[in-house]
């Protein structure tokens with residue numbers, strides 16, 4: 209088969225399954241509003257849970273940082289890319305989270321890939337929640353270690369896997385708040401079991417940090433555990449981008465030797481670190497925003513419940529409406545868009561087959577009337593969701 213034929217066949221398969229993905233250029237705004245093709249939409253699709261991506265303090269910090277440091281870091285952290293500002297922010301993150309060390313990564317995807325690649329050897333095993341994010345599962349599949357998946361949020365299922373014999377080390381992998389379902393992992397139970405078997409727990413808290421836990425410290429803080437490896441990402445509630453791995457002293461030094469994404473990739477610009485520092489300050493003081501988010505979510509769930517929509521157990525910002533087949537999810541998203549609401553249909557393989565959904569996200573930037581508009585609009589097309 210030629211390259212061209214292979215590419216055409218793969219594209220055709222995607223089209224026939226209503227799974228063809230395309231991007232739509234956003235002409236501005238990414239908080240409450242989003243502009244596209246000359247029209248303004250209420251945004252129920254992003255991960256900017258506290259609305260910080262548009263915050264004046266973050267914007268000013270990034271601008272001032274760029275004026276002071278320039279826009280590029282000039283190299284990997286091992287060459288010129290690690291500044292005193294990076295060092296200071298890593299120390300702030302470590303102190304905030306109660307760890308000895310934090311290491312900055314360019315993205316959560318890179319952090320997860322780097323971590324799994326650096327930590328695991330052929331005799332080891334990765335035990336991952338079945339619904340773990342693609343960045344985790346993909347890295348696990350490419351790892352020389354054995355990958356086994358436990359049933360979603362099910363400590364008993366993990367226990368059965370832990371009880372099977374192994375030669376090497378065990379790394380248990382889960383998320384704090386799951387990206388597509390919005391539910392929280394039973395972290396205390398998972399951590400206890402993992403430790404009983406001498407393993408380490410890695411938690412990816414992309415959707416928990418900033419939103420849950422005292423002062424936004426995240427899911428682990430909320431549930432009273434400190435996993436051996438914690439990944440925080442800055443593209444969601446932090447309103448920016450980048451990631452950090454929190455760990456002990458020796459593990460950080462080990463990652464600086466063996467995490468290839470740290471060594472062979474240009475470091476985050478110092479100006480971006482300045483914006484992240486401003487974001488951290490906001491997050492620590494954002495109890496009012498977290499309260500507003502909770503009130504918006506409660507308003508949505510109460511209204512959706514009255515309408516008879518099938519909600520999940522998520523009590524957080526991610527409120528999926530499971531539709532089922534791909535085409536219905538796409539049609540529904542399209543109808544909402546015609547009414548001025550920006551909502552994404554999420555289809556397999558991002559979610560399990562037959563569980564195509566609208567992944568609605570509620571944020572602190574929404575006003576109560578925005579939630580009411582969402583509910584009224586959904587009500588207009590709800591026979592497609594509740595049947």
Ligand SMILES: *Cc1c(COP(=O)(O)O)cnc(C)c1O
Pocket residue numbers: 314315316317318320341343383387412414415441442443449450451
């Ligand atoms: C978004 C996300 C990532 C990837 O983080 P980026 O910084 O966007 O690369 C990793 N894990 C989970 C659970 C996510 O939702």
